[in-house]
Amino acid sequence: MSERDPDRAVSQTVRAQLALRDLILSGRLRPGERISELGAVETTGVSRTPVRMALVRLEEEGLLEAIPSGGFMVKAFTERDILDSIELRGVLEGLAARFAAERGVSVRDLEPLKESLAELDQLVTQDPVSMEAFSSYVAMNARFHALLTELSHSAPLIRQIDRASALPFASPSGFVMAQSVLPEAHQILIIAQDHHRIVVDAIENREGARAEAVMREHARLAARNLRLALRNRTHLDLLPALALVRSPVAE
Amino acid sequence: MSERDPDRAVSQTVRAQLALRDLILSGRLRPGERISELGAVETTGVSRTPVRMALVRLEEEGLLEAIPSGGFMVKAFTERDILDSIELRGVLEGLAARFAAERGVSVRDLEPLKESLAELDQLVTQDPVSMEAFSSYVAMNARFHALLTELSHSAPLIRQIDRASALPFASPSGFVMAQSVLPEAHQILIIAQDHHRIVVDAIENREGARAEAVMREHARLAARNLRLALRNRTHLDLLPALALVRSPVAE
DNA sequence: TGCATCCCATATGTATACAATTTTTATTGT
DNA sequence: ACAATAAAAATTGTATACATATGGGATGCA
CATH class of the missing domain: 1.10.10.10 (Winged helix-like DNA-binding domain superfamily/Winged helix DNA-binding domain)
Known part of the structure; x- marks a missing residue:
């Protein structure tokens, strides 16, 4: 060497x-x-x-x-494999949120998550969102979810979530989104941000069940999002995973 | 070569x-x-x-x-890592059961699971259980859970469950259990078998929520089981995982 | 002309040799 | 005697060479 x-x-x-x-x-x-x-x-x-x-x-x-x-x-994945992966992630993140809520999170530990939430807020509330803003949203959103996962303080769970997320949330180089769907994407972002707010609040108030439920709902939103993108043949969010689908759908 | x-x-x-x-x-x-x-x-x-x-x-x-x-x-695991892994598995198997129930399972597909259930029944209903019977129970139980996982017909989920199960349900060679705890173990087996029956019934009747809930409860039983074993310093069920815990507890 | 068999080529599984870094030990100086 | 530095030994990361299995192509026979 x-x-x-x-x-x-x-x-x-x-x-x-x-x-x-x-x-x-x-x-x-x-x-x-x-x-x-x-x-x-x-x-x-x-x-x-x-x-x-x-x-x-x-x-x-x-x-x-x-x-x-x-x-x-x-490996070749079916469209349903990807959708299942999203729901899977929702279930796992739901558990992470519940753990965080039930086990109690110190104010200090919750701080980074709240900061991330505020960052997202700043981006989501601007109307209309630009293409660049949306791109940076993807990264910020990933950070929020990573922080949430960490809050569970459960090594096996964190590991598992990382694994499960590899598929549907992979972010390869060629990530494109059609301009035309920007407004629709913005609407989805607003709902997603609601979920984010709720989960933080639930964790803070130690409401495990509520924290878990909202993360599951969050995943269902992502799944609907993806299904929509598949039908419209447009890259909306988390579409990179489509490169893995057997029969090329988008592009 | x-x-x-x-x-x-x-x-x-x-x-x-x-x-x-x-x-x-x-x-x-x-x-x-x-x-x-x-x-x-x-x-x-x-x-x-x-x-x-x-x-x-x-x-x-x-x-x-x-x-x-x-x-x-x-890798060194804490006792809580193992307990978390069990709850994790419960959540994942809950999702598997829900998928199976919601997506509908053909009578033919359900057959193996019912057979496995009957086998377990035969073993659990005999009173008292022998040491050998208990040993074979471990394998039969693993088979039941594997069949259930397969019924989800979700490749990513099956993969994930296999991964998550590696830890707490590993079955290495030196599996020992104290004779004295056999009766207590038998009691636990009876409850576990109830869960098995319920999940099969729920899947058959397409009650996704009920199927999911019972598998989660099933995991909580396993967790209680493990905690008990840890306190008593006896090998009850699924104790092999203890080999992985940092500070040796049993033996 | 089509099919089967055999041979060759290519690609994977395994083993070993080499290079570099890390860790341990020994020696020297304070 | 203890600490620090240097040297040596061991261990890991990388590269390449070798063996074997699989697949394709060509040739021969039906």
């Missing part, structure tokens, strides 16, 4: 994993397509060993599927 | 993974303990490459933890 390109201090394995994951989520490697190790070696520039590691990790992650005769292929 | 011991047709990687997992779950590798690759090579008899694969898989599985400086250590 002598050379280390610009991005030093990153293991070859991680580099390969990131590169391959991006290839999959961006759709350049299509569902059902077999992944050649040698091909991956060429595209990633690292040796076979770290590539192999990355492949194993991506399989465990659920993005690849082992071929009985050997090797891996990009 | 010329030799292939008795168990042929099993890759070295899988062999190493099984061997190492057993070492971890049986407690011979203790929580926090660093895993030497060379050591693993010696104990498993395979080369470093498949050992390394197995280690990566076990890390993704949640049994190992990566050490920043390199290598892996056996």
Whole structure:
């Protein structure tokens, strides 16, 4: 080991994993397509060993599927798989919210979540929302959910949520949304923000059941959102996952 | 590659993974303990490459933890981590039951579950239960839960449940239970069997909410069960997970 | 012309060799 | 005697070489 390109201090394995994951989520490697190790070696520039590691990790992650005769292929998901993943996430985040509420959260711990909520508020209340604003919303929303998950203070649960979220909320490079659906998206954002407010309030007041219920409802909203986007063939929110669906729907 | 011991047709990687997992779950590798690759090579008899694969898989599985400086250590769980895992499983299986109920299950699909239920019945109703009967109960119960999970017909959910169950319901070799707690265990089994009956009935009658609720209650029973076992320092049910707890409680 | 069999090529699974970092131990200085 | 530094040993990350299995293509036979 002598050379280390610009991005030093990153293991070859991680580099390969990131590169391959991006290839999959961006759709350049299509569902059902077999992944050649040698091909991956060429595209990633690292040796076979770290590539192999990355492949194993991506399989465990659920993005690849082992071929009985050997090797891996990009896993193909149905539309319902993605919708199920969203509901799944709702159930898990519901549990996280309930844990947070029941176990009690210190004012200090709740602070970051409230800040995130305020940030989102600032963005949602501006009318009309711009395209850039919507893009940054995606990141801010992810942060809110991550903070909420952390509040459960349950390592197994946090782990599981991270896992479950990989599918429907992946954010690959090519995230596009049609201008025409912006107003509709804004409406959805307003409702989503209501959910956010309610869950924070419920946690603060130690109402576990209410906290859980609203996160479940939140997921159902996301599912409706996705279904709508699928029908309209427009990228609304959380659409990147569609790259994983067997039959290309959008675009 | 010329030799292939008795168990042929099993890759070295899988062999190493099984061997190492057993070492971890049986407690011979203790929580926090660093895993030497060379050591693993010696104990498993395979080369470093498949050992390394197995280690990566076990890390993704949640049994190992990566050490920043390199290598892996056996992950250490707190007692609450295990309890959380049980509740987590309850929530996930609740969703599975709800999916099964809401989506409708054909009579043919429900058959295996009913058979499993009948098998469990036969075992639970005999009074008193023998030690052997209890042992086989563990396997039969696992089968019932697996069948139930499958009935959801949701690939992401099934995957997630398998993941979540790895921890608290692992069944390593050295599973022991004190004779003295057999009667008490029997009482718990009777309640658990009630839950099983209810969930099957709810699915059959397409009562999603009821199916979900009973599986959650079922998990709470398991959690109470575990807490009891922890206090009494006896192996009751699903105790193997204790091998993973940081400070050894039982034995 | 179609099908089956055999051979070759390619790709994966495994093993080992090499490089670099980390950890431990020993030695020296205060 | 203790601490700090340096050197050595061990361990991990990476690369490559080798063996085996699988798939495709070509050839021969029906």
